Amino acid sequence: MSRVSLSRYLIEQTRSHNTPADLRFLIEVVARACKEISHAVSKGALGGVLGSMGTENVQGEVQKKLDVLSNEILLEANEWGGTLAGMASEEMDNAYQIPGQYPKGAYLLTFDPLDGSSNIDVNVSVGTIFSVLRCPGECFSQNEPLGEEAFLQPGTKQVAAGYAIYGPQTMLILTLGDGVKGFTLDREMGSWVLTHDDIRVPESTAEFAINMSNQRHWEAPVQRYVNELLEGKAGPLGKDYNMRWIASMVADVHRILTRGGLFMYPRDSRDPSKPGKLRLMYEANPMSMLIEQAGGASTDGHQRILDIQPTSLHQRVAVYLGSKEEVERVTGYHHQA
């Protein structure tokens, strides 16, 4: 059987779905950067990359050496190719400007360079999440610096989204708005090989993911829903549920894309200024596009995440995503409250 590489898949997309050549090139470059990050992650202590930098990012989180390195790898790979008008990252306060010596392009790239980085030092799966938007109007041809506003588009405007997961296998999960494809990195050949042609999330599930240690801070509808899950067969939902929590969104979402499930990161009462922990632009939106493209659903408890009009680059949001039946149930409980 002939193997389909990421490059071949992208070229076929260009022919069959008119995927623009510059978008194809952009995805190839992101994938190449992920290969490099995968290599750095897998070296671990041998590469001297474990541990913290002693600095904090804009969200006040301690930066790991690999957070900073992964961010640099993505910036350097993507800044010169002429496909981007700018980039934004979890690790940078403001939009990243394409340096003056390089041409600008029509797209915007946002990313979480190394999601789940608290798991790096304990050798648990981590990943890179990315989202591609069009730069509105002619913003890329203007000489002024690119402002945050250009990025503030709802997730429905994403033209591509994906993640790389650095686990037992390194995989790239990608959507161009036409289903979800999974590529596995063949380390010897150095190429991404299409191994999962049509990823679908089962509509029903008996598995959920949530950080239970925050239970006392949750709002009433989440309390009600999780209590019902825990009651199992004897409770109103009439079945026993299993729980998993990896504390790497990429790994939890990857499991859900593989065998179904529900991922929840609710807003909680600790800090009213933070509606949830996860970031809309480079975590919730790309994951929601993937999940919807795979037949699942994604809401913030009240509305579809992809419909949210962002108001800031690092905005946080509550997340309920995965198998449709359970996302609809927990969203319904919010509506009833």
Ligand code: AHM
């Ligand atoms: P990060 O982007 O700083 O790594 O944080 C996001 C991560 C997600 O990958 C994961 O779902 C969540 O934080 C885990 O949170 P918790 O520490 O509450 O378990």
Ligand code: MG
């Ligand atoms: Mg993250």
